[in-house]
Amino acid sequence: MHYTDVVCTFCGTLCDDIEVTVEDNRIIDIRHACRVGASKFFKASDIKHRRTKPIIRENGREIEVSLEEAVEKASEILADAYRPLLYGWSSTTCEAIKYGVFLTDLVGGIMDNTATVCHGPSVLAFQEVGYPSCTLGEVKNRADLIIYWGSNPLHAHPRHLSRYSFYPRGFFRERGMQDRELIVIDVRRTDTAKIANKFIKVEQGKDYELVSALRYVLNGGVLKKDYVAGVSREEIYELVDKMKSCSFGVLFFGMGLTQSSGKHRTIDNAISLVRDLNRFTKFNIMMMRGHYNVTGSNEVLAWETGYPYAVDFSRGYPRYNPGETSAVDVLVRGEVDAALIIASDPVSHFPKEAVKHLLRIPYISIDAFYNATSMFAKVYIPTAVAGIECEGTAYRMDGVPIRVRKIIEPPEGVLSDEEVVRMIYEKTMEKIKERIEEEAAEKVIV
Amino acid sequence: MKIILKNGYVYDPINNINGEVMDIFIKDGKIVNEFREKDAKVIDCKGKVVMPGAIDIHSHIAGGKVNTGRILRPEDHRRFVIARKFKNGKFFRSGAGFSVPSTRITGYLYAKMGYTMAFTPALPPLMARHTHEELSSIPIIDKGALTLMGNNWFVMKYLKAGEIEKCAAFAAWLLKAVKGYAIKVVNPGGGEAWGWGKNVTSLEDRVPYFDITPKEIIEGLMKVNEMLKLPHSEHLHTINLGRVGNYETTIKTMKLARGLENRDRHVLQITHAQFHSYGGESWKSFESKAYEVAKAVNKMKNVAIDVGFVTLDPTTTMTADGPMEYYLSSLTHLKWTNKDIELETAPGVTPYNYSPKSAVSSVQWAVGLELALLVEDPWRVMLTTDHPNGGPFIRYPRIIAWLMSRKYREDFMKNMNKAVEKRAIISSLDREYDLYEIAIITRASQARALGLKEKGHLGVGADADVAVYDINPEELNTAEYEKIERAFSNAYLTIKSGEIVVKEGEVVNEFYGKTYYVDVEVEEELMQEVERDLDYYFKRYYSVNLANYPVSLDYLTNPTKIERKIERVKVIK
């Protein structure tokens, strides 16, 4: 079987032009995908290296169980919990995330996604000053100035440059890269910097200063210092000039900028720079989002609750206060007594103090691939790989929603995240309803 | 379930029923002929008002920019929350948001006011899946989405080349692909110009590169709309929204409808007309020109308006008019988001605080009411706030009370900026809407505008969407306006598809409503020509493949198709 228009669910670029050849339910050929994307397809179809049976751990023993038993146990953990954390939700479909919100609302827990440890500062800045942006096709058709700041797409988003930004021919950029200028701003000369028309090396942690200098000059200030953030006055003036005089500019930024000192204040400043630039010309800004559906995760949570991440339902309605209601913080402070971790591996990636608490509480791990977090879970449920073994919706980094496709069957008995989360939701609902009826009955006796 | 609503005062303008005491019979989700009381649930509506379920033709409740508004405004959601609850063995979700409520509570809040249908008015085709994901998450009410076309490259290209049949075939293809309901036009040409940070300011301006004028786009799509025999008219947010002195553009825009006819409805809807009825030379001399605009509407029988009332609340503005949102944020210096969408449109979002103390806001408040009071024919008026642009939809009961009570308007004006006395004529208008007229502008005219025969009335065969309000028309005193506002805020009963969903203002049941979309079939050869262009453009200029663009029916709750078959697309000159 030969499939076209397949969507790659590796990164937030969500390339939708992949061609895949399948024989006997195995992927044997992949066209157009980048190397990392292709390896994800092959890894999924190599089921020898996947665990495909749900597991329950009790008294240090690991027991393979049926899906129903695993779901029963999982819902018991959640229904019994006082304030559980439901975390992950970035490498899964919107359909699964939606049931995740229902479930968290039902059990009065906290729902958070991986934005909390990556572009969280960008979201906070978004809420402070806004976000002038566009879709990637706009960049392709119009942009003549492309800036990557603290982002190395050649490694993290390998086809970003060729599909959307620098290389492609666009409607108003018929000659492709010849009609555009590429500038990279980073603390080191990355591979992307090497192919750029211009590389500007900013001193580690000084991004905020550089943004401020650019805004200062843009708004008519006269720079007296020879260097700001390690960048010469001439370079700053030249950059401002280019930004002002392009006809459509775009600033892509990555973790290099969000995690620079100042965090959301740096992003706030960068967005303000782009807003200022719109007085002179057309300019947009965009986060380079990593997980393929972290954008969708923010979207689903926002339409269901009003807030994009770190949503706390423990008072019976959605509340949002990152720093207080975000995953790492509630773990470090030991405020949650159970967890459900889906499509994520916090045991490998969270700070030690947070992991310590997670390992103390009963939690469920749902993941297509058995990871460090699954290794210590009370319940582990393997699921199908979205975009390969099951379909669903994902949002590209620019917010374009794309239906990801199913091209092979998942291993026998393995269901999608959506189905598993829905089953847990329904089971937990049953349990909670019973308890509510019990309470009501008690009241009658009193 | 069988229900009989007994002895209510029925207001059903489509069937010319004006406050008659009648019984309404409901069976299997429909209004039916009289049946025997045995096995039916009989509800005494004596001393109460019975109306068809209300309809909102233009309310930004779902989609990319609505959600951007949510993400942008955590401070807004803290003003208004609804907690989760268990009732009748059902789990009702929690939610938050004053001006941009989350999706679940959007359905609850509409139902609570006796509304059973709302259309989201600005679906960007590339983002259609998002709009439908959100619509499908709104319970109870029926839904639909108007589809943005006024800055679409195919539309501009075909119209410029004089290929209006191809434009029509493309519009048909697009509506079906994105499961849209009607042709929506927002700042025609201005959205494309905004791709270069520019805008259009006159109907004769030329759009960069495409070399077409807003006038040509509006006229072209109005004709396309009729060539395809679409249920709704062209739905137009014309240029210069919110600008001082824009009323002349608005009147000129209306005149573009001259010569076009449709037996069942108007051919052009000037949406949120309030934002387009401003006079003055600068913000200092900003004044109401509602009188002039209403006069033009009174003359142009083939044009209708929805008002877009300003309710004087802090809110979040969101439109597909990107340059307008930028302009507004540059006046207020508040946060601003923009999202240019390739080949299609350019929405933006920025908060706005309408304050009764502000001269401009108070005049805007007057403009909306003046329009509604000065347009003589209520069948060409629709009650909207352009939610949340003029104010959140939860204020509709207050607007109803303002329209019904001169005293309410006078009392409300007491705390307002004096400009409302000098630069508007609201205080001189003594018209008061009666319940029949209210039923028209909140139900009948909206159903007629949408071309939905089973909606907006209580005749046999209509969908059993009904609202009962605790108002006794015999004892109605418009000076007691709080009572009116309270009654319309908390429906005594809302029935959706024959099921009781609200009792005495409380949501007691939920399920999903229908999602309407249009499916027009045109002749094959014509469609093939368009498909060749689609192939060419998608390969080169879109960032998604053509095969991944259309939205499947899986995304719609109870998809409901309005079909048209056009044997041969006939050009309207």
Ligand SMILES: [Zn+2]
């Ligand atoms: Zn609108």
